[in-house]
Amino acid sequence: MIGFKKKSRQIVSSALAVGLTLGTMAFNGIEVKAATNFNYGDAFQKALMFYEFQKSGNLPDNQRNNWRGDSGLKDGADVGLDLTGGWYDAGDHVKFNLPMAYASTMLAWSYIEDTDVYKASGQDKYMLDEIKWANDYFIKCHPSANEYYYQVGNGGADHAFWGSAEIMQMERPAYKLDLNNPGSAVSAGTAASLAASAIAFKDIDPAYAATCLKHAKELLNFAEITKSDAGYMKQAAGFYSSHSGYSDEISWGSMWIYLATGDESYLQKAKDYSSGWSKVDQSDEIAYSWVHCWDDVHYGASLLLAQYGGDEKFRKVIENHLDYWTTGLNGDRVTYTPKGLAWRDSWGSLRYATTTAFLASIYADWEDADAKRAQTYQNFAKSQADYALGSTGRSFVVGFGVNPPTKPHHRTAHGAWENNLSGQPYEPRHVLIGALVGGPDKNDKYTDVISDYVSNEVANDYNAGFVGLMAKMYEDYGGIIDPNLNAIEEVGEEIFIEAGINAQDKQNAINFIEIKSVVYNRSAWPARVTDKLAYRYFVDISDVLAAGYKASDMKVTSSYSQHSAKVSSLQPWDAQNGIYYVEIDLTGAKIYPGGQSEHKSEMQFRIAAPGKWDYTKSPSFADIASSSPNSLAKANHFALYDNGKLIFGQEPSGATKVYAPTTSIASPVAGAIFKDVTEANPVVIKANAEVQESTISKVEFFVDGTKIGESTKAPYEMNFVPSDYSTVAGTTKDYSLTVKATAANGKSTTSEAVKVSVVLPVLAAPTVAVTAPIDGTSIDMSKGITAITMNATAEIEKSTIQKVVFYVNGKVVGESKVAPYTASYLPTGSASQLGELSEYIITAEAIAANGTKTISKPVNVSVQLPVIAAPEVEIVSPANEETFAEVTKQIEVSVAADVLEDDIKLVEFYADGKKFAESTGAVNGEYTATYVTEGTVTEMGQLTPISFTAKATSTKGKTTTSAAVKVYVQLEVVEAPVVDFVLEVGNTGNGQASTNTLTNNFKLVHKSGNDIDLSKLEIRYYFTADGSEEQTVWCDNAAAQMNKAPWYSPYTSKVNGKVIKMDATKAGADCYIQITINASEMISEGTTLEIATRTAKSNWSNYDQTNDYSYGNAGKVCVYYDGNLVAGVEP
Missing domain, CATH: 2.60.40.710 (Endoglucanase-like)
Structure with a gap:
């Protein structure tokens, strides 16, 4: 691993930081207020905490908030893989790997650059957790060398839903790259992340670092052999299009692999691909006026190359870039707002400023930095950090400083239930601590409105450079770290009931009450789907019983149920005192905070007596006495249960106790890992179950919510063998085990979940190789084109090969269903001279009966196609730069054209690129045409330039265009129109x-x-x-x-x-x-x-x-x- 070149620095003590005061900083022609008493430690740790709110998948037990839960647990199921994990991109829930890889690389860079800062502040464990969380996901996305899943979730479908991550219901397809659907930018960008992660974990977990490095090298190679983003753009276009191409990512990935390994070939590769970086318009100079970001990483790559590549070319690139952002370059400079923000673009203005400031601070810390520039860049970095933290009078970091943003454009933080970003609640229910918002416009104008996704957007890439900048500020200027920082919030109102009287009659001989009740699920700590709700309405029928009737004489009916709930007859609660209840059972009904209808369940039920009945004495009537169908009241005297547990309302006293069973999973224990699971060696699930004053009638066993069986007598046991497979050895999958015990008294209880991991059996994938032609073969077809015969071998264990498909340059050219697998390809075209070779890449894809596929390593073949000479063509007259001083209406153009071992078929004549004539026969060896001038001028001497070219085509289809001949013509003079x-x-x-x-x-x-x-x-x-x-x-x-x-x-x-x-x-x-x-x-x-x-x-x-x-x-x-x-x- 390369040693990192940084000046020795001292972290400023907290005591000193507290004593710093406001001053002014002369910078870039603008006097910016430098608020030096910000608590950079607080900003640093909060900026890093932001990533905890972005996590997808099965969340760890050590998370520091109570409003994020497990989500996206079926990611990858559509392709038979576990693609859970990673970060959601922004305030949405797509996992876009290009910006995710950029963000994780930036976090790793900050950790590598300032490891001592992270360790001294106690933030190292949180940073390493985030780096590993992202890169664990990338490893899952890379099941084989030339396969990579670059996105989970459809952008359009995802953006159409405004709700929390935990309750998503839409399909979340996984999108794959392979040799026929390439994506070089995202593959190389992910290689950079994995290589940087390898550096971060090299001394902490060498085995994990080695795994990261293996995947990094394979992904970079995948990017190089395909050199295209065509497959990636099929889904990512319009969301994260690869505007800058792939050369910058390949340099970026190569540089990080070089830093991880010291292998000089990767350093050279990083330099070589700089030829494809963005350039200044109409110039070969490398661009300097944009910004280091998820799409264009050549600025970061140039900084690393300057530091560790020993090439002054790249020092100039990064210094040009940072000069443009600070003092200006060649009379041009980034725009500055009146209050001092370096403003590059309307979308994410603070992201760009703080990321550039992070790069500036790395340069300033570089031991070989230009001293004058280092000070300028350091001043710039601090000014931009302070702007973000509140030097203008308001903070742009959620949960930090004075007047911070409160309405970030973030679905889960909003905690909405109407599927409407402008709907209820009108204030977000959660604080998205540490999120850097998009920021102001070029006049410092900012609106804190959730629907303003320009000003208030938040995203992984927004915080990526910002975390690194805050680490630098904490190192240089100090601050206070809160070791107990958390986002544990007071839980608000979540699941409850409102009810109103639909109809009633207590005057006539037969009395009744009809009730409209609505259960609401507005859960947000975390949001969750409920499917085991039930609630009770308690009645007092003591007067009915005193009149000689029985409880069974009471009639319970329902006129409407949104979710087809089960409605019970009256059940005893305190029979001695005439207290009974009706139970509305919503088991199986999915109610979740995902829409106007989805977040509630309405029920209308009637309870009628056989005679007179004063239902107003009923315990549950207390809250709804003055209600109506259009004016519902909070039903605090109903009782609402989730899986048997009271979660809202209250029960009357004096109940005849009916005990619910207690149950738990005795084995396996949480966290257990099982290997070699088969029918003969299953996971054995053992349950405990008991109940007071009743007996257990059955225990049901569930895996990930799906019942796998039941047991009716002790010992309660069930075998479990997963049906899942993997194509990668050692892949594990987590399973959530629960049991449900039901007693003879009708009560049931579901156990707490126990999560275990199973090492999945390897589903055999075919092996396939192109055996002919041999890689590197040169074929001479100069005397005539013949077919290229392609042979391949393909095998698989425990299945059969259905077919082998052959590709040439990514296009299907044939298939074979029976061994020996063979196909042929007939090249087309020609060469203009000997030694001009055409390159063909041949691959074979084996498709097995079990559904698995494998693409072979590519075979490169060079072909000398038949040589067909191109014509030679020249304009004989008029002469180049000839002037026609007199008014000229026609110009005769003569062309000489010839071709070796062939004939000229056609000569076409062009004036200023527009065809005006053609000729198929030469006269005295020349082809001629007459050009009729067009247009007029307003005075003599006003000459008009005309550029003539000629294109000759041979009978064999070869074409050549002549050099241009420019003449100057006096056109007809007419009076200018008034x-x-x-x-x-x-x-x-x-x-x-x-x-x-x-x-x-x-x-x-x-x-x-x-x-x-x-x-x-x-x-x-x-x-x-x-x-x-x-x-x-x-x-x-x-x-x-x-x-x-x-x-x-x-x-x-x-x-x-x-x-x-x-x-x-x-x-x-x-x-x-x-x-x-x-x-x-x-x-x-x-x-x-x-x-x-x-x-x-x-x-x-x-x-x-x-x-x-x-x-x-x-x-x-x-x-x-x-x-x-x-x-x-x-x-």
């Missing part, structure tokens, strides 16, 4: 400076002058994009009002609108909306043209229009006719 436009622009941005839609109404009046051609008209509206997202322009309406027939003409369908990025940023503008009309129609003076458009980004984030050039000023919207500016002022 055009006098007046432009009005209204309704920009719906009148709001901050909006997600630019709404423009353009009104163009042609006051006087010549008739004009609409196809030559162009409108430009200049603005700043406030982000890098794609933008779309829609035309809602367009029409012309004329002062002569046809009087009115619609153009809505003919308007073309698009956003054009400017080559150079101007004040208030880095792009413009371009409006043109696809209609060669003439309009005369006096015509009014109106065009209504809308423009928005692909993610619907807001525009800040306050500094947009054309906003609110029609004089800064430009109109062009035939390329000439005729109205407005350009920026």
Whole structure:
């Protein structure tokens, strides 16, 4: 493992930190208030705690909160794997591995960089737990070398549900990469995480570190041999698209493997792939003005390469980047808000600032850092940390500091029950401690609203760099660590009953009461699905009994039940005093806080006496005396039970005691691990069960909630053999065991769950190998194309091979169902010269009868295809740079073309890229065509450049395009049209400076002058994009009002609108909306043209229009006719 290069530093004591005071810090031309008395220790440990709230799967017993529970326990079941675990991405519940791998790598980097800080603060155990939690999941996602599950959960289905993780009901499909569905960015990004984890655990758990490193190397190799994100983008596109490609992730992953192993080949690989990193526009210079993030990690890779790669090239890359964010570079610098936030983008502005600050602080701590830069970067890091913590008067970290955010965009923290982010409860029920929210706009404006997913988004990648930055601040400036920090909250109202009187009669001879009752499940500590609820309504029928009737004469009926509940007859409670009850049994009904209907169960039942009855004396009537069907009351004198346990309301005193059984699992014990489980060697479940004043009638055994059998006499035992299998040896799966004891008196009790693990038997997967051709083979087909014969072997134990499918370059080319497995492939195409080889990658996939599949290692074959010469073609006349000074309407173009051992079939002629003629026969060895000039100019001497090219095609299909010949032509001179436009622009941005839609109404009046051609008209509206997202322009309406027939003409369908990025940023503008009309129609003076458009980004984030050039000023919207500016002022 490489030794890490960091200056020796001392953690500032808590006592010193408490004594620090407010000062000012001159930084980057801005005097930023530097609040040096923040408790960085508190911020540090809370930022790390955030990840505990993001955990998916079977949660550990040592979690420090009481509002997260087990969830996503069936993840991977659809593909026969255990893919539980990992982190949910943000305030949603998809597991996106690309940002998850980025976040876990960043956490590991912080731990490796500042191990002493974590140990001294006691946060090492929490950090290591989070790193391992994520990487355990990645290992599960990687069942074989060239298979990787990169996502669990469908983004669209998940985002359509607003509820807690614990009660999700939607399908959660798992999405896989393989050689035919590659995803190099996410594979290499995960390799980085696993390699960094290996470094973190090398001295703590060497075996685990070795496992991480093995998977890291395999995943990096998988990324390299596929070099594509095509498979990944099938599902991740639109959520976490790989915009920057895969080269940065391969460098990132390679660098971390190098740091873990010291293997120089990985260092070289990291350097080699830098050629594919993002570049400055129209330059070979590596980009420096974006940010280290889940999509683009070349900034972090360049910092590591600068520190450990011994290459000044990468020092320049990271210094350019950090200079751009601090003092500026080449006259350009990141935007700063008035209060000092380095603001790069509207979506996650604080994430970007704090992550860059983390990188800056690592550079500042580097022993080989440039001293002046180190101080500048350190000042920058602190200013951004303090902004996040509250230097402006408000904190942007949930649960920390002054005026922190209280409404993060997070489903589980909200604790909602209506499946509506704007519905109840209107205040989140949980505090998402440590979450860094998205942050303010470029003017420091911030809204603490749960529906504002730009300002209040939280995510794994948001906190990743922030945790590292807080560790640095704690190291440098101190703070106080609370060893007892937790998120144990007071439990609020969860499951309860409301009821009202539907109808009643106590006046006539036959008395009754009809009740509407509603059970609500608004659980949130944690949220949970209930399916064993029952409740009781207690009545006093003493007067009915005194009149000579029996309890069985009372009639109980139901007119409506939302969940088909079972309604009992009257049952005795305190028979001596005439107290009985009706039980409403909801067993089997899933009630959960997931929607208006889903979170409740309504019941309407009637209790009727055979004669007179004063039901108002009934114990449960006390709360509903003044109620109605439309005005329900809290039914505190009903009794609500969950699996027999009273959870709401109260029971009357004086009950005739009927005892429920007690039961527990005697063996196995919790945490037991079983190996080699078979029918002959099962897991034996033994139960204890007993009951007072009754007998046990049966004990039922359940695994993960599914009954596997029952026993009616002691000893109560049941054998369990899982039906699950794995394709990876040593894979374990957890099972939850429970027993339910039922007594002869009708009472039943379910035991506490005991969780055990079983090492799953290995479901045999086929072995497959391509045996011919041999890897590295070169085949000469220069004399003629012949088929490539492909052979493969495939075997499997305890099953059979159904077929072997052959692939060439990822496409199916054949299959074979019987050994020996063979197929053939006939290459197509040709080479232009000897030595020009075509590369083919051959793989075979064996598919077994048991459903398992295996793809072979790739075989690389080089083929020399037949050589077919390409034509040679040259423009003979006119000459390059020739000038036609007189008015020229026609130009003769002559071309020479020839081809070796073939004939010229066709020569095509182009002017400025547009084809204008073709020729199939040469005259005196030359092909000729006449070009007719187009267009006019307004004065003599105004020459127009024209670029000619010619493309020759041979009879064998080869083509060559000539070098361009540029000439300058005097076109026909015509008087310039007189055009006098007046432009009005209204309704920009719906009148709001901050909006997600630019709404423009353009009104163009042609006051006087010549008739004009609409196809030559162009409108430009200049603005700043406030982000890098794609933008779309829609035309809602367009029409012309004329002062002569046809009087009115619609153009809505003919308007073309698009956003054009400017080559150079101007004040208030880095792009413009371009409006043109696809209609060669003439309009005369006096015509009014109106065009209504809308423009928005692909993610619907807001525009800040306050500094947009054309906003609110029609004089800064430009109109062009035939390329000439005729109205407005350009920026």
